[in-house]
Amino acid sequence: MSNNQSQDSKAAEASQQTQQQKPTILEEDDEFEDFPVDDWPENETEQAAGATANGKDLHLWEESWDDDDAAEDFSKQLKEELKKVDSSR
Amino acid sequence: MDSILKDLEEGQRLGSGPRLAAALTPVDTPEYPDRLKSFYNFTNAAQVSSSLRYYLSQIRGVKLPKQELHAWVDIFSAYWKVVGELVKFEESPSSASWVNVYDSWKDVANLLIRAYSNSGFDNWTIPCLYVVGKYLRLFASKADAETSSQGSAAFPDRFQDDITTDFGKNAKLEEAARVLNRMFTLCLNDRAPREDSRKWGIYYMTNLLFKTYFKINAVGLSKNLLRALNAQSIDLPDMEDFPRSHIVTFKYFVGVICFLDENYAEAEEHLAYAWTYCHKSAIKNKELILTYLVPCHLVNTHTLPSKTLLHDFPRLEKLYRPLCDCIRKGDLHGFDAAMSAGEEEFVKRRIYLPLERGRDIALRNLFRKVFIAGGLEEAKDEQPPVRRTRIPVAEFAAALRIGTHADERSRVDIDEVECLLSNLIYKGLMKGYIARERGMIVLSKGGAAFPGTGV
Numbered sequence: 001m002s003n004n005q006s007q008d009s010k011a012a013e014a015s016q017q018t019q020q021q022k023p024t025i026l027e028e029d030d031e032f033e034d035f036p037v038d039d040w041p042e043n044e045t046e047q048a049a050g051a052t053a054n055g056k057d058l059h060l061w062e063e064s065w066d067d068d069d070a071a072e073d074f075s076k077q078l079k080e081e082l083k084k085v086d087s088s089r
Numbered sequence: 090m091d092s093i094l095k096d097l098e099e100g101q102r103l104g105s106g107p108r109l110a111a112a113l114t115p116v117d118t119p120e121y122p123d124r125l126k127s128f129y130n131f132t133n134a135a136q137v138s139s140s141l142r143y144y145l146s147q148i149r150g151v152k153l154p155k156q157e158l159h160a161w162v163d164i165f166s167a168y169w170k171v172v173g174e175l176v177k178f179e180e181s182p183s184s185a186s187w188v189n190v191y192d193s194w195k196d197v198a199n200l201l202i203r204a205y206s207n208s209g210f211d212n213w214t215i216p217c218l219y220v221v222g223k224y225l226r227l228f229a230s231k232a233d234a235e236t237s238s239q240g241s242a243a244f245p246d247r248f249q250d251d252i253t254t255d256f257g258k259n260a261k262l263e264e265a266a267r268v269l270n271r272m273f274t275l276c277l278n279d280r281a282p283r284e285d286s287r288k289w290g291i292y293y294m295t296n297l298l299f300k301t302y303f304k305i306n307a308v309g310l311s312k313n314l315l316r317a318l319n320a321q322s323i324d325l326p327d328m329e330d331f332p333r334s335h336i337v338t339f340k341y342f343v344g345v346i347c348f349l350d351e352n353y354a355e356a357e358e359h360l361a362y363a364w365t366y367c368h369k370s371a372i373k374n375k376e377l378i379l380t381y382l383v384p385c386h387l388v389n390t391h392t393l394p395s396k397t398l399l400h401d402f403p404r405l406e407k408l409y410r411p412l413c414d415c416i417r418k419g420d421l422h423g424f425d426a427a428m429s430a431g432e433e434e435f436v437k438r439r440i441y442l443p444l445e446r447g448r449d450i451a452l453r454n455l456f457r458k459v460f461i462a463g464g465l466e467e468a469k470d471e472q473p474p475v476r477r478t479r480i481p482v483a484e485f486a487a488a489l490r491i492g493t494h495a496d497e498r499s500r501v502d503i504d505e506v507e508c509l510l511s512n513l514i515y516k517g518l519m520k521g522y523i524a525r526e527r528g529m530i531v532l533s534k535g536g537a538a539f540p541g542t543g544v
Contacts, residue, residue, distance in 0.1 A: 030438075031300060032341055033373050034223075038107075039332035040368050049369035061386060062393040065417070065454060065542045066461075074491075075462040081487035084497070 092121040093128040093172075094144060097165065101151045110216035113168060115175055115194075115224055126179070129172045137166045160204035167196045191225075191232035191261050198225050198268050205275050205287070212281065215290045222272050222297045229265035230304070233258060259305040266301045266310075273298055273314065277321055288325055291318070292335040299342040311346050337363050341378055348381050349439060357385040376402045383409055384443035391450050391518065391541065393417060408434065416447050419455030422494040424448055452509060453518040455492045457539045459484050460532065476544065478532040482506055482523070485530065503528075 042048055050060070093112050100109030117124045132140040141162045145153065153161065171193045177185035198221050204210050205218070237258050273294040279287035295314050302310045318325070328336055344359035360382040367375050379402060383394050393413045399406045408431065415423035424447065428435070435441040463477040463484070486501040489509070495501070510530060513519040519539055521532035532538035 030377070031304075032338055032377055033371070035334040035337070035368055035371055035374070037368070038334050040334075044369055045333070045365065046367045046369050046375060047365040059395050060398050061390070062395050062417070065457065067418070070418070071458070071461055074458050077491055078459065078462050078484065078487055081490045082484060084487070084490070 091127050091131055092118075092124045094131065097145075098148050101145070101148050101153070104211075104213055106213045106216035109214055110220040113164075113197075113217055113220050115168070115171060125172050126176050129169065129176050132169070134170075137169045138162055141165050141169075154209070156208045157204075157210065160200070160208040160210070164197060164200045164204065167193065167200055171197060187228060187231040187235045188261070191228040191265075194221075194225055194228050195264070195268060197221055198272075202268070202271050202275060212279075212285050212287050212289065215276075215287055218272055218275070218287075218290055219293050222269055222294060225265050225268060226262070226297055226301055229261040232261040236260070262301060262305050266298065266305065266307075269294065269298050269301060273317075277317060283326060289331065291325065292331055292339045296335065296338045296342065299339075299346075303342075308346060308349060311342070315343065315346070333366050333368070337367050337374075340366075341374070344378075344385075345381055348385065348443075351442065353385045353388045353443060357382065357389050360385060372401075376405060379405055380408070380438060380440065384440050387416075387450065388443045388446050391453070408438075412444060412447060416451045417454060419451050419453075419458055419488075419492055421448065421451055421455065421489075421492040424451045449513065449516060449518060452492070453513055453539065453542075455488050456485055456510070456513065456519065457542060457544065459488045460538055460544060475534060476538070478521070478534050478538065479524075480530045480532065482510070482528050482530060485510060 096108055096112035099105065100107075100112055115125065121127070142158065145158055145161055171190060174185070174190045174193055201217060201221050240258075273291070276287045276290040276294050281287070295318065298314055299311055302308055340359045340363035344356045344363060347353075347356035347359060360378055364375070364378045364382055367378060379394075379398070383405070386392055386394070393416060394409065399409060399413075411427040412424065412431065414420075415427055428441075428445065428448075432441065435444055459480060460476065463480055465474040466477050467474070482503055486503060486506045489495070489506060490499075490501060507523055507525070510519070510523060514521060514523075517540065519532070520537050521530055523529075524531055536544055538544055
């Protein structure tokens, strides 16, 4: 498996590319907009809006990595592949 | 009555900065579609100064000191000239020019700066500085766009990004940055007591400069502003006391500046602040904050955005969803495909590098699945059952074949699997050690094998 190596060279390439790409500017429509009002109270902030939308918990980030449905499939698939690994050695 | 003059009068009479700034806002409004034209027609070039002087000295209950009166007359006379240039776009488009608009607006800006340094303008008038700074930048952009479109029309056979046409393409915006910088200094160095200080304008001016520097590709110059702000930080009012629009914008830009420096920890702090206090209806700005917050969070905490978070932002959903799904499933093949499919967009938004680090998380999730698939060991001595923590390297190798969609013929190099495993252990994404002689991985017990993931 040369995946790791190609990955590294890809990363190097990409970072080189970003270096070269630095001169590109963000497009006009990517500019942070002026807010229509100067100031706003606590209850109009995103924090307050998020809190009311989700009960009291701000559910911004995925908290669980578990995927019970797929776990069994993976287990089976793993056994299949394991045979191939063993036989290829 | 003329709407601009009315705003000027009311602004002075009430001592209202926003009202005065409204007078200096060079646009027609739905309410007054002929606002500019009507102001332009109220006088003529020969009489503009004397008309304004008369008008300003007539305002009931307002007695401006002489020097201040002169300054306002000069500013509004210069403003009248700009309005004349703007009216041309409607009345005689062939003679209208954004370069002319910009050049005459620059006069307004310089007169205003001079008035603050010499004529003792009070700090309540500071919204005038905001509006003049804001349009200085906008007009400079339009002037540069006009110049470059004329340039390419004049030399149609030249390549678009030929060095000769590229040269000076941001000339007006660069010049505007220097004027804005004087406004920044004007705010930062005001020695008046805190409540009467122009220091209240500092973040607004900083934001205008950030926007300008980003546009002319001089993000590095932003750091000079941050240094200057830092040096004065004890004399500045608390951030919480400024209007939220100033602070949220400021935090967004500082976050992006840290982000571009690959300082993701600090970037996340600023961006999270901007997110928390952003106005809930400012969809576009929220989307921009998240564009950078999501990769920061991935790098810092190895956590993905929730479905509900991306749900409201179709563009982000498109940008991040395929990648997130692959990371979640440990699908390395899909991850690489999503990275190359999105490469152009990622590079353009300068988020390629942090996203690239998501591959480690994808690999971690793949190996975590091996651990889960290993199941539980037989319970001994009435202890609760525990997960099998000794796992053959061959199982990880097999998982890698699944994750990379390896075909039948490709061989698995066990050394390389060990290399990947030790890499994850080194980065703290897995806890355990490799028992090479037995071809086993021995993982930490007690839910610490894959820190932060619950197992």
